[in-house]
Amino acid sequence: MPLFRALGERGAARAGRRGVRKVKRLGSCGRTDEGGSAPSLTQLCLLSLADNMKDVWVKDYADKYLDQYSFRHIMGPFNSLPAELVEELTWLLCARKQLSRAALHLLLVPQLRGLSLERCPGLVTSALCAHIAARCQGLWSLDLSGAQQLPSKVLSETLCSLPALRSLSLAGMPCDRCVIRTIACHCHLLRHLDVSRCHFLSPASLLPLGNGAFDSTSAIPSSSSLCCTATSQPPISSFSSDPPFSFSASLSPLPLISLLALDIGFGEQEGDHVAAAAYLLLSLCSLKRVAMEGLAQACWLIDHREFSQTDEFTDREEVPSLEEVWRQRRHRQSMDSLRTTREGAAPGDEEHEDEEILLEGYCDESEEDASTEEGSSCSLNQAEEKRRGRVLSQSGDEHLTFRLKDVKGLTCDYLDSFGHLCPDICSISVNTDDEGTTGRSQGSLLAAGLQTWSGQLQSLAVHHSGPLADLLPALQVAGSSLLSLTLEGVKTSPHTPLLEVIKACPRLRDLLISGEPPTMTQEENEEDQWDDGDLPRLPNLCSLTLNFSYSHSQMKPVMSWMSLKKGLKCLLIGCPLLEKLSLVSLPCPLNCVLQDVLHTESLDWCLSEDSTDLPPVPLGRVQHIDLQRTDVKMITVKNIMQRSKRLKFVDVSHCWQISQGEWLTCKRCSQVQVVWV
Numbered sequence: 001m002p003l004f005r006a007l008g009e010r011g012a013a014r015a016g017r018r019g020v021r022k023v024k025r026l027g028s029c030g031r032t033d034e035g036g037s038a039p040s041l042t043q044l045c046l047l048s049l050a051d052n053m054k055d056v057w058v059k060d061y062a063d064k065y066l067d068q069y070s071f072r073h074i075m076g077p078f079n080s081l082p083a084e085l086v087e088e089l090t091w092l093l094c095a096r097k098q099l100s101r102a103a104l105h106l107l108l109v110p111q112l113r114g115l116s117l118e119r120c121p122g123l124v125t126s127a128l129c130a131h132i133a134a135r136c137q138g139l140w141s142l143d144l145s146g147a148q149q150l151p152s153k154v155l156s157e158t159l160c161s162l163p164a165l166r167s168l169s170l171a172g173m174p175c176d177r178c179v180i181r182t183i184a185c186h187c188h189l190l191r192h193l194d195v196s197r198c199h200f201l202s203p204a205s206l207l208p209l210g211n212g213a214f215d216s217t218s219a220i221p222s223s224s225s226l227c228c229t230a231t232s233q234p235p236i237s238s239f240s241s242d243p244p245f246s247f248s249a250s251l252s253p254l255p256l257i258s259l260l261a262l263d264i265g266f267g268e269q270e271g272d273h274v275a276a277a278a279y280l281l282l283s284l285c286s287l288k289r290v291a292m293e294g295l296a297q298a299c300w301l302i303d304h305r306e307f308s309q310t311d312e313f314t315d316r317e318e319v320p321s322l323e324e325v326w327r328q329r330r331h332r333q334s335m336d337s338l339r340t341t342r343e344g345a346a347p348g349d350e351e352h353e354d355e356e357i358l359l360e361g362y363c364d365e366s367e368e369d370a371s372t373e374e375g376s377s378c379s380l381n382q383a384e385e386k387r388r389g390r391v392l393s394q395s396g397d398e399h400l401t402f403r404l405k406d407v408k409g410l411t412c413d414y415l416d417s418f419g420h421l422c423p424d425i426c427s428i429s430v431n432t433d434d435e436g437t438t439g440r441s442q443g444s445l446l447a448a449g450l451q452t453w454s455g456q457l458q459s460l461a462v463h464h465s466g467p468l469a470d471l472l473p474a475l476q477v478a479g480s481s482l483l484s485l486t487l488e489g490v491k492t493s494p495h496t497p498l499l500e501v502i503k504a505c506p507r508l509r510d511l512l513i514s515g516e517p518p519t520m521t522q523e524e525n526e527e528d529q530w531d532d533g534d535l536p537r538l539p540n541l542c543s544l545t546l547n548f549s550y551s552h553s554q555m556k557p558v559m560s561w562m563s564l565k566k567g568l569k570c571l572l573i574g575c576p577l578l579e580k581l582s583l584v585s586l587p588c589p590l591n592c593v594l595q596d597v598l599h600t601e602s603l604d605w606c607l608s609e610d611s612t613d614l615p616p617v618p619l620g621r622v623q624h625i626d627l628q629r630t631d632v633k634m635i636t637v638k639n640i641m642q643r644s645k646r647l648k649f650v651d652v653s654h655c656w657q658i659s660q661g662e663w664l665t666c667k668r669c670s671q672v673q674v675v676w677v
Helices: 011-025 030-034 040-052 057-064 084-094 102-108 125-136 153-160 177-186 201-209 223-231 273-281 297-304 308-317 322-344 349-366 367-371 375-394 411-419 439-453 466-482 498-504 564-573 592-599 634-643 660-669
Strands: 114-116 139-141 168-170 192-194 258-260 289-291 406-411 427-431 460-462 485-489 510-516 542-549 581-582 625-626 650-651 673-675
Touching: 011 322, 011 581, 030 322, 040 084, 057 102, 084 102, 084 114, 102 125, 153 177, 177 201, 201 273, 201 308, 223 625, 273 297, 273 308, 273 322, 297 308, 297 322, 297 406, 297 411, 308 322, 406 411, 411 439, 427 439, 439 466, 466 485, 498 564, 564 592, 592 634, 634 650, 634 660, 660 673
Parallel strands: 114 139, 139 168, 168 192, 192 258, 258 289, 289 406, 406 427, 427 460, 460 485, 485 510, 510 542, 542 581, 581 625, 625 650, 650 673
Antiparallel strands: none
């Protein structure tokens, strides 16, 4: 099989432009196929190609070449396809679990810009990484999440050959500090990095990402000059013995917008998570999305300038002190503010022009030059210093703010300081569990903390091991603008205010509640304070999940929350756009609720003027349903199938009202995938 000839400059440029578009729509073919909408001709061709690859090209390559030769490039059937189609075909094969080692070899073409092997991590080996490094050096996006058998040394060598990376996901991999050093040295364009669940990484291992944080005017050194220092260390068996990274003032920080590093390894000291988070917040100026432990406490430390608490950490890691990094970040913010003012100033505004020139001149000065000036020059500099101080104070330099919008890993205790430094938050994840305080006080702290972003918060995720009612004040503060709400670990009771939660968040598109069922049984005839005419609705809801924990020894959940039926009926009738529904181990009868919903007439919804669709009906657009451990009956499932022509998947596992015979009959007569055990 002949070697593949590299693309010319013009072909490479076209592939690069295609790659920009492809990053945004990776895998659209597969999603459209699963979503149930009519596939395009291109997608139908890819589906046919995926079905026939194994018996044609893959078989020929596997029989003749796979284990006998190692090609740098392959003149195969896919090297002339546009990068978008190769990427969609790879995604489709992964989604269908049809991607093999031979098929992947054929799909590793030079024009590839995005490669995601998250769904088939078993294919990620040292040999495959060598092929990726040799054939796909123009990759913009790489996802190897879950590849636990790949040595960190091989991963580092691979990343050295991928300088164009913008997005990199290594979640759940055994990467260590050497991998982070390699990223800092070679991936100078990286914007998104995910190292979550990498247990060989300590918090201090992430510090090289912010190396040389504020010397953006200096040139980036060649990889040979710095990475020899960064990667020539002997193999590291444990993060606790990692030698400190040699920080260089000539190396610019990575332009990271997103950094995900939850559930990584432990530090040498208890406060390492907080100190590392504070250092990265100050040094990575472009961050908008962060997931790290200790973030809220790090913001409190920065807000109160309690940098002395981190001196031991910075001395041990041989990095600049947080006081120095804070001062540089503060100065950088002032310079950016003045530049923005200058760009927005009217032509001929000499005062703003002089201020910018003065500030830029100040940044270029060195202490050595200042010490050798003559007396007259010193007097001039003192005057300029005075004016500079006035300029900086007028620019609002004394108030440091971060650009964060999406944050995970927060606790309630320091939300006030976090809100002071991060006023633009749109998405937040908070853990309220704290042994030192009660659930009620944590709920109050959460409500007070969310007040900062009231009216702008779009996504909220809370892990709370107390009663769901404790979170109602917080939802009443932030719920008016929420589009996504996730409540995990909550405890419920027969008097849990589910309808109040729905009423507090009228714009929700995604709702997930996962928690403990009530321990007390509610009388079925107990009165409810809500009248049918006053029931709240969520007309924009597309995904609904209500999952309750259960004991594996129990076949049926205890029917202890009878009033939940009214909340469920309210949700299902009031959500005509629902596409994904998951109701697992509900502590109340469900079959009667679904039957009532199916008999509900079409609602009089106000559609947009340009819409020609018929008024939506409850469960008319649902595509994926999970009803495990409920009392649902097969006749109800069939009625839902008749109602929704888009339905693709139904899980009725452990539903005691459904027999094996009914399941087999339904499976034979329907195109919908029905799961039952």
